[in-house]
Amino acid sequence: MIINFLFAAIKAGTxxxxxxxxxxxxxxTGNLNLGVxxxxxxxxxxxxxxxxxxxxLVLALLAAFAIGVFAALIYAxxxxxxxxxxxxxxxxxxxxGTGFAKFFGAMMIDEAGGSPKLSGKFLKAVxxxxxxxxxxIPVVGKLLFSHNPLVYLAVAIAILCTLYLLKTxxxxxxxxxGENPGAADAAGINVTLTKYLHILVGGGICGLGxxxxxxxxxxxxxxxxxxxxxxxxxxxxxVIFASWNPAKAIIGSLVFGxxxxxxxxxxxxxxxxxxxxxxxxxxxITTFVLxxxxxxxxxxxxxxxxxxxxxxxxxx
Amino acid sequence: MFKKLLSFALVLMMVLSLxxxxxxxxxxxxxxxxxxxxxxxxTGGDAQEPSADATGVLxxxxxxxxxxxxxxxxxxADGAGYTFAHDQGIVEMQKAVGLSDNQIIRKNNVNDADAxxxxxxxxxxLEEGCQIIFGTSWGYMDTMExxxxxxxxxxxxxxxxxxxxxTNFNNYFGRIYQARYLAGIAAGLKTQxxxxxxxxxxxxxxxxxxxxxxxxxxxxxxVNPDAKVYVKVTNSWFDPTLEQQAAESLLDMGCxxxxxxxxxxxxxxxAEARGVWxxxxxxxxxxxxxxxxxxxxVWHWGAYYTSAVQSVIDGTWTGxxxxxxxxxxxxxxxxxxxxxxxxxxxxxNAAELKILGGFKVFEGDIVDNEGNxxxxxxxxxxxxxxxxxxxxxxxxxxxx
Numbered sequence: 001m002i003i004n005f006l007f008a009a010i011k012a013g014t015x016x017x018x019x020x021x022x023x024x025x026x027x028x029t030g031n032l033n034l035g036v037x038x039x040x041x042x043x044x045x046x047x048x049x050x051x052x053x054x055x056x057l058v059l060a061l062l063a064a065f066a067i068g069v070f071a072a073l074i075y076a077x078x079x080x081x082x083x084x085x086x087x088x089x090x091x092x093x094x095x096x097g098t099g100f101a102k103f104f105g106a107m108m109i110d111e112a113g114g115s116p117k118l119s120g121k122f123l124k125a126v127x128x129x130x131x132x133x134x135x136x137i138p139v140v141g142k143l144l145f146s147h148n149p150l151v152y153l154a155v156a157i158a159i160l161c162t163l164y165l166l167k168t169x170x171x172x173x174x175x176x177x178g179e180n181p182g183a184a185d186a187a188g189i190n191v192t193l194t195k196y197l198h199i200l201v202g203g204g205i206c207g208l209g210x211x212x213x214x215x216x217x218x219x220x221x222x223x224x225x226x227x228x229x230x231x232x233x234x235x236x237x238x239v240i241f242a243s244w245n246p247a248k249a250i251i252g253s254l255v256f257g258x259x260x261x262x263x264x265x266x267x268x269x270x271x272x273x274x275x276x277x278x279x280x281x282x283x284x285i286t287t288f289v290l291x292x293x294x295x296x297x298x299x300x301x302x303x304x305x306x307x308x309x310x311x312x313x314x315x316x
Numbered sequence: 317m318f319k320k321l322l323s324f325a326l327v328l329m330m331v332l333s334l335x336x337x338x339x340x341x342x343x344x345x346x347x348x349x350x351x352x353x354x355x356x357x358x359t360g361g362d363a364q365e366p367s368a369d370a371t372g373v374l375x376x377x378x379x380x381x382x383x384x385x386x387x388x389x390x391x392x393a394d395g396a397g398y399t400f401a402h403d404q405g406i407v408e409m410q411k412a413v414g415l416s417d418n419q420i421i422r423k424n425n426v427n428d429a430d431a432x433x434x435x436x437x438x439x440x441x442l443e444e445g446c447q448i449i450f451g452t453s454w455g456y457m458d459t460m461e462x463x464x465x466x467x468x469x470x471x472x473x474x475x476x477x478x479x480x481x482x483t484n485f486n487n488y489f490g491r492i493y494q495a496r497y498l499a500g501i502a503a504g505l506k507t508q509x510x511x512x513x514x515x516x517x518x519x520x521x522x523x524x525x526x527x528x529x530x531x532x533x534x535x536x537x538x539v540n541p542d543a544k545v546y547v548k549v550t551n552s553w554f555d556p557t558l559e560q561q562a563a564e565s566l567l568d569m570g571c572x573x574x575x576x577x578x579x580x581x582x583x584x585x586x587a588e589a590r591g592v593w594x595x596x597x598x599x600x601x602x603x604x605x606x607x608x609x610x611x612x613x614v615w616h617w618g619a620y621y622t623s624a625v626q627s628v629i630d631g632t633w634t635g636x637x638x639x640x641x642x643x644x645x646x647x648x649x650x651x652x653x654x655x656x657x658x659x660x661x662x663x664x665n666a667a668e669l670k671i672l673g674g675f676k677v678f679e680g681d682i683v684d685n686e687g688n689x690x691x692x693x694x695x696x697x698x699x700x701x702x703x704x705x706x707x708x709x710x711x712x713x714x715x716x
Contacts, residue, residue: 004568008561106393115396115581117604127589217557219585221604224391229557264548264565269716275519275551 003142005265006258010143010151013257015040015217017154018209019235020242020249021161022068025202027239028165029195030178030306031079034090036206037232038097039071043210044227045101048118049108051215052222055122057149061211068207069200071097076199080192083310094232105224118220126150126215150212155250157205162247174198178304181311191311209235237286243293243301256282373483374469376631377447379414384625385421385441385449387456389428397554397579399424401598402452402475405617412622413629421446428455435459442467448628450621451475461485471628471635483635488620491641493531493702495613497677498649498664499595500535502610503573505657506593510543512536513566515559515576515583519549520715523706525577528613531677532575532595533710539663545713546571556582563587573610584609593655600650610660612650619645639699642671684708685715 019036026033033039047064051057075093078084108116126148130136134145165171176184177194185191214227234256241256242249263278293301386406390399403422410420421444423437434456441449442463448471451460457477464472464485472485480486503512514532518525533545546569548562559578563586566574574587574594581604587594588608596604596612620638627633640646652661671677679696683689690708691697709715 001568004565008564008568011564012557012561106391109393115604123589213557217560219556219560219582219589221556221581221585223556223580229555261561261565264562267716269714275549279551 001265003139005261006143007146008261008265009254009258010147011216011257012260013253013255014151014154015209015212015231016235016238016256017158017249017253018212019206019232020238020253021154021158021246022202022205022207022209023235023239024242024244024246024249025161025198025205026072027307028178028244028304029174029198029202030181030304030309030311031076031195031199032086032090032308033072033075033093033199033202034087034236035071035075035093035097035203036235037228037230038094038100039068039203039206040210040213040232040235041097041101041228042067042071043207044214045105045108045210045222046207047211048116048214048218048222049104051118051122052108052116055119057122057125057215060215061150061153061208064207064211065204066207068204068210070203071207072200072203075203076196079310080195080199083312086308086310098228101227102224105222105227108222109224115221115223117222118215123220148216150208150216153208154212157208158246158250161205162245165246170194175304178306181306185311185313191313195311206232206235234282237283240293240303241286241289244303245301255285259285372627372630372632373635374471374628374631374633377629379629381445382415382448382625382629383419383421383441383444383446384409384415385438385444385446386423387426387434387437387441387449387451387453388422388424389426389453389455391424392422396581396599396601396604398598399452401615402450402617404599405615405619405621406450408616408618409621409625412618413625415625426453426456428453431459435463438463442470447471448473448625450624457487471624471633473624480637481635486635486637488624488638488640489703490615490620490639490644490646492613492615492647493527493677494642494671495647495649496528496531497535497538497671498667499575499611499613500532500537501539501663501667502649502652502656502660503532503575503593503595504536504538504540504543505660505663506610506655507536507540507543507573509570509572510540511569511571512543512545513563513569513571513574514545514547515562515566515574515578516547516549517553517578518551520707520709523702523704526709527678527702527706528577529575529713530706530708530710533713534677535667537710537712538667541712543712545575545710547709547713547715550578552578554579556580559583560586567592581605596650602650602653606653608655609653610656611652614648614650616645616648639703642668678702683711685711685713 019040023036043064046067047060050063051060071093075089078089079086128146128148130146135141173189174194177189177191181191238249238252238256241252259282263275388399392399392403421441426437427433438449450473452475454476457474457479460472460474461479464481468484474487476489477487514529516525516529520526529547536543546566548566550558550562552558559580559582563574563583567590572592574583576583576597581601584594584596584601584605588605593608593610595610599614601612602609620640676696681693682691
């Protein structure tokens with residue numbers, strides 16, 4: 001029972017992990033992108049569209065990444081080059097992305113004459129499979145080695161991003177840009193290029209989160225109404241929960257995933273709590289985390305100092 | 317620091333307000349009946365369909381001059397689910413009555429929590445010259461009632477509510493529980509673990525959902541007295557992710573047939589992914605989950621739409637409420653798939669004949685899962701009890 005619950009939690013938390021990792025990459029370079037929901041929506045549509053027509057998981061993921069990069073490019077051009085307000089631009093991107101996916105999603109439904117469904121072959125490729133040998137270990141085998149391929153991809157990306165941020169020269173440069181772009185500029189780092197690069201990569205990773213939602217969570221059927229359904233916003237909140245560290249985001253997304261499926265695994269005949277309580281829980285936890293982190297005031301686990309403020313060289 | 321806190325607060329606020337909206341639309345988007353499906357709806361139960369020889373309350377309308385308005389909560393283009401099923405009914409009516417495309421005015425995606433949007437949509441239909449307007453969602457009820465008073469020469473027909481004025485404003489719904497009983501037979505014969513899961517959109521307080529579960533459970537019991545029905549509630553009429561998660565938690569418990577009162581195909585797809593079976597809802601989901609689906613209770617709204625529009629043309633519209641069932645062809649089960657167990661077709665045919673012969677499903681000795689006697693031998697539940705007081709689970713239903 002507990003194992004099944006944790007397994008479901010991992011499955012539910014993975015799209016959040018993509019979104020959170022992408023947003024951390026963006027925020028660490030000094031830009032607050034509230035467009036995660038929109039980028040995920042675009043990624044969800046694009047990957048589904050490509051998977052529907054090509055039956056290829058690799059192409060579908062590439063498409064999701066590419067459309068995420070494209071969406072982030074809109075954001076980057078507006079905020080980095082044209083100094084538009086980051087919050088407003090991000091919100092606009094959310095609205096744009098949602099509309100984009102629904103518009104083309106409706107066209108796809110029209111074309112298919114009903115809800116389009118991915119082929120059995122494709123669904124088999126993304127289904128949950130136990131890794132040989134490792135998957136046979138009791139408990140651990142089911143929990144760690146019996147997932148769909150995208151779960152491993154999400155964890156791998158989160159770990160790679162952590163290593164990149166903390167252990168590489170360019171990761172250091174990027175954090176410097178996020179903390180104090182003026183100083184970084186003076187040190188000879190190309191602020192604009194650094195920002196562009198990481199915003200785009202972050203957007204691509206968010207797009208992959210969308211791919212997870214439409215390819216795995218939707219059960220292989222496109223519906224126009226509630227593909228992403230707020231997961232992008234939860235991802236933005238999770239960034240704070242993870243204190244801007246992708247490795248911690250793995251834990252954070254697991255916790256949030258667990259809360260989202262908790263209502264189905266708590267035995268109702270033993271503990272009876274209204275469902276609304278379970279829906280509220282993740283946000284309650286975020287509030288507590290916010291309070292605790294703001295009390296702790298540690299330099300490391302807080303938002304990059306330059307985050308949310310556009311860097312204009314002439315104003316130094 | 318203040319700025320940062322402010323932006324956090326803003327983010328949090330947006331997240332929270334988003335969930336607030338989500339919650340709201342989940343309840344207001346009550347595409348099917350809400351909780352208040354009370355006795356008034358049931359009085360319609362005795363009424364059945366307007367009889368052909370009755371004299372109507374409105375003058376006849378020439379078929380060529382007739383225009384029909386339809387207010388949908390969703391978009392028929394979704395290809396499956398609630399709005400799609402209603403629109404198929406409209407298409408069927410159009411063919412049966414013989415109307416041209418421009419005689420049907422559709423208003424799609426009309427938010428049923430937004431009185432102004434509802435009024436605007438209906439008034440646009442009126443300007444086009446509609447003589448009969450169907451509103452398919454619960455939340456349209458009050459606005460339709462007001463407009464029915466303002467336009468006494470136009471017929472307003474509302475699905476799933478409980479209000480009516482006896483002349484130009486009625487409501488219509490159906491005995492879907494009869495079809496659920498039949499689907500229960502297919503599920504009861506198929507299960508090997510004797511555990512059948514049910515993904516329910518709403519909890520015990522919703523008579524429509526609960527009645528469906530009870531009828532499903534009674535159908536199961538009629539062929540498999542050992543089987544239990546396990547219920548998980550999503551609290552949303554339409555949420556593929558939640559429905560999938562609920563179905564998976566049921567599958568984790570060992571259920572090998574998944575029934576549902578939810579709008580999407582997600583529960584059936586989850587069953588298919590695990591190599592087990594399920595019974596869908598609203599439309600034939602065999603096309604969506606061919607390896608898993610057994611049969612689904614489905615609506616044939618066309619049966620009502622055709623008779624209602626014809627009565628307006630003939631001038632025989634009486635304004636009576638409509639609560640049709642299998643006899644009227646309003647509800648049925650979709651064709652059995654090849655996944656059903658041996659002998660299912662015979663068992664279902666026999667039960668179907670029994671229902672058409674007067675078996676009321678909710679009759680005889682009924683005990684709920686807390687041991688309360690709901691109905692005794694020789695009695696049956698009234699339509700009011702079925703539509704408004706079904707707040708108990710049948711004895712083989714387990715909530716855990």
